[in-house]
Amino acid sequence: MSGVNAVPRTELRGGYEISRVIKGGWQLAGDHGPVDPAKAPDEMAEFVRAGITTFDCADIYTGVEAMIGEFRARYPDLAKGVRVHTKFVPDLAALGRIDGGYVVRTIDRSLQRLRLEQLDLVQLHWWDYEVPGYVETALELERLRKQGKIANIGGTNFDVPHLAEIRQAGVPMLTHQVQYSLLDARPEQGMVEYCRENDMGLLCYGTVAGGFLSDRWLGVAEPTAAPVNRSLVKYKLIIDDFGGWTLFQRLLRVLRDIADRHGCDISTVASAAVLTRSGVAAVIVGATNTSHLESNRRIGSLGLQRQDLAAIEEVLQQRTGPNGDVYTLERDRHGRHGRIMKYDLNK
Numbered sequence: 001m002s003g004v005n006a007v008p009r010t011e012l013r014g015g016y017e018i019s020r021v022i023k024g025g026w027q028l029a030g031d032h033g034p035v036d037p038a039k040a041p042d043e044m045a046e047f048v049r050a051g052i053t054t055f056d057c058a059d060i061y062t063g064v065e066a067m068i069g070e071f072r073a074r075y076p077d078l079a080k081g082v083r084v085h086t087k088f089v090p091d092l093a094a095l096g097r098i099d100g101g102y103v104v105r106t107i108d109r110s111l112q113r114l115r116l117e118q119l120d121l122v123q124l125h126w127w128d129y130e131v132p133g134y135v136e137t138a139l140e141l142e143r144l145r146k147q148g149k150i151a152n153i154g155g156t157n158f159d160v161p162h163l164a165e166i167r168q169a170g171v172p173m174l175t176h177q178v179q180y181s182l183l184d185a186r187p188e189q190g191m192v193e194y195c196r197e198n199d200m201g202l203l204c205y206g207t208v209a210g211g212f213l214s215d216r217w218l219g220v221a222e223p224t225a226a227p228v229n230r231s232l233v234k235y236k237l238i239i240d241d242f243g244g245w246t247l248f249q250r251l252l253r254v255l256r257d258i259a260d261r262h263g264c265d266i267s268t269v270a271s272a273a274v275l276t277r278s279g280v281a282a283v284i285v286g287a288t289n290t291s292h293l294e295s296n297r298r299i300g301s302l303g304l305q306r307q308d309l310a311a312i313e314e315v316l317q318q319r320t321g322p323n324g325d326v327y328t329l330e331r332d333r334h335g336r337h338g339r340i341m342k343y344d345l346n347k
Contacts, residue, residue, distance in 0.1 A: 006051055006300075006301060007019050007020065007021050007050070007051030007052055007053075007297055007300045007301070008020045008300040008301065010201070010281050010282065012174055012175065012201045012281060013174055013199045013200075013201075014152075014174070016083075016120075016121075016151075016152060016174065017083075018053075018054040018083050018281070018282055019051060019052050019053045019054045019083075019282065019300075020275060020281065020282045020283070020300045021051075021052050021054075021271075021282065021283060021285060021296060021297070021299050021300050022052070022054040022055065022056050022085070022203065022282050022283065022284045022285070023044070023047045023052050023054070023055050023056065023284075023285065023287060023296075024056045024205065024284040024285055024286040024287065025055060025056055025057035025058070025061050025064040025067075025068070026058075026061055026064075026205075026286055027286040027287060027288045028040055028061065028063070028064045028067060028288060035063075035288055037063060037066075037067055037070075039289075040067045040070075040071075041067055041068075041070040041071035041074050041075070042071075042074070043289055043290045044067070044068065044071040044075075045071060045074070045075045045078055046290045046293060047287075047290070047293065047296075048075075048078045048079075048081070048082055049078070050293055050294075050296075050297045051297060052285075052293075052296060052297060053081050053082050053083065054082070054083040054084075054085065054282065055068055055082060055083070055084050055085065056085045056086075056177075056203070056205075056284050057084065057085070057086050057087070058086055058087035058089055058123075059086060059087060059088060059089055059106060059109065059110055059346065060087070060089045060345035060346055062345075065086060065110055065113035065114050066113045068084055068113075068114055069113050069114045069115040069116075072114070072115050072116075073115060083120045083121070084114055084116065084119070084120050084121075085120060085121040085123060085154075085177075085203070086110050086114065086119060086121070086122060086123070087122070087123040087124070087125055087156060087177075088103070088106060088107070088122050088123070088124050088125070088137070088141065089125040089345070089346075090102070090106070090126075090127075090137075090346070091127075091343065091345065091346050092127040092128060092343035093343075094346075095126070095127060095128060095131040095133060096131055096133070098133050098136075098137055100140050100143075103137060103140040103141060103144070104140075104144065107119065107122065107141075107144055107149055107150065108149075110122075111149065118148060118149060118150065118151050119149065119150045119151065120151050120152065121150075121151065121152045121153070121154055121174065121175065122141055122150050122152075122153055122154070123153075123154040123155060123156040123175070123177050124137065124138055124141060124153070124154070124155050124156065124166075125155075125156045125157055126158070126162075127331070127343050128331070129162055129331075134162065134166065135165060135166055135169045138153070138155075138166045138169065138171045139169060139170070139171060141153050141171070142170065142171045142172070152174040152175070153171055153172065153173055153174065154173055154174050154175035154176060154177065154200075154203070155173055155175075155176045155177070156176065156177035156178070157177070157178065157179075157326060157327035157330070158176065158326065158327070159191075159325035159326050159327065159328060160190045160191055160194045160325055160326075163176060163191075163194065164194065167198060173198075173200055174200060174201065175200055175201045175202070175203050175281065176191070176195055176200055176201075176202055176203070177202075177203040177204075177205060177284075178191060178202060178203075178204060178205070178326045178327070179204070179205055179206040179326070179327070180202065180204040180205075180206065180207065180274055180277070180280070181204075181206050181207045181208070181209050181213065181238075181270065181274060182213065182251060182255075182270055182273055182274070182312065182316065183209050183212075183213070183235070183238050183239060183242045183248070183251075183319075184206065184209070184238050184242070184322055185316070185319075186322055186323070186324060186325065186326050186327075186328075187202065187204075187326055188277075189323070189324065189325060190325060191325065191326050192277070192278055192279045195279050196278065196279045201279070201280075201281030201282070202279045202280045202281055203281060203282050203283075203284060204274055204280055204282070204283045204284060205283075205284040205286075206235070207270060207271040207274045207283045207284070207285070208267045208270050208271060208285075209235040209238060209239070209270075210229075210231035210232050210234065210235040211231075211232065211235075211267075212232070212235050212236070212239060212248070213251075213252070213255070213266060213267055213270040214265065214266050214267045214270075215256070215259075215265055215266050215267075217248075217252060218249070218252045218253070218256055218266065219249070219252075222245035223236070230340060230342075233340050234337070234340060237336055237337055237340075238322060241320070241321035241322035241323075242319050242320070242321060242322070243318060243319045243320045243321075247315070247318055247319065250315055250318075251312075251315045251316075252266060254311050254312060254314075254315055255269045255270060255312070257311070258304070258308045258311065258312070261308070262302055262303075262304075262308075264295065264298060264302065265295055267292075267295060268295045268298055268299055268302060269302065269304070269308075271283045271285065271299045272299050272300070272302040272304055273304060273308075273309065273312055275299060275300060276304060276309065283299060285299070
């Protein structure tokens with residue numbers, strides 16, 4: 001797609017090219033409302049036609065790899081230009097049992113579901129650093145990369161020391177997928193610098209905080225009842241750490257003012273702002289359908305001005321958290337953030 005609103009593209013190490021807006025697949029797994037698996041592949045085609053030609057999924061996103069595989073079968077010409085990023089996320093209960101055979105079976109299953117001969121990018125996640133094996137598992141993925149089953153390897157949700165350990169073992173990590181938003185700047189506490197120094201692109205999820213960074217919440221009183229889904233529970237905790245509901249509302253008001261100047265919505269501004277951050281290769285937008293496709297498409301071409309970013313930064317200077325390295329809060333299974341996580345999702 002050409003023109004002023006075209007979705008920009010970026011080239012990562014080794015000439016690997018992706019769209020800077022990525023279609024996320026988690027919402028298609030069913031936790032965010034009903035999904036029509038028969039219709040989803042057709043809607044994927046609409047994203048590709050709009051210029052969003054990179055998809056993100058995972059082995060644990062129930063049914064999503066198969067939906068992408070069906071899209072590829074229905075639209076073979078469109079599919080030729082699509083990058084598919086999946087993840088290798090073994091269950092917490094299985095971490096101690098992972099060996100080379102386990103890795104091969106999981107990768108072969110993803111290949112079969114996606115109807116691919118080679119996976120474009122496999123992103124490794126590991127729930128518990130106290131259970132050994134994450135380096136060995138990454139090396140097994142590297143062995144499969146050398147065999148041709150995988151084109152590129154990335155990580156997701158590692159902190160700096162453990163990501164460095166994997167790289168130092170000889171695994172050429174291309175990307176790292178992290179939670180990064182105007183509310184959650186933990187990647188700026190070491191990860192951004194590490195990835196920049198090692199030529200790794202950051203792929204960012206949670207840029208609209210599960211929908212909190214949207215017009216839907218502007219001027220709304222702080223909810224007293226439990227949010228309707230686990231994603232909102234998760235990001236409400238981030239808002240609490242950020243500085244609370246009053247500061248969150250102040251940020252929304254600033255984002256609305258910027259959105260008025262650019263003729264768009266708050267969510268578009270929130271994601272576009274992350275895309276301006278150092279080291280960010282792409283932002284991942286969750287979508288169960290095409291209802292927000294035009295807004296999603298515009299993220300990469302919004303063209304935020306210096307005054308826009310300065311207004312946002314003025315609010316962010318007042319935040320109190322969250323603090324620490326990437327995903328550290330979520331790894332504490334007894335803490336506020338960790339207690340709501342689901343650690344065994346393979347089906």
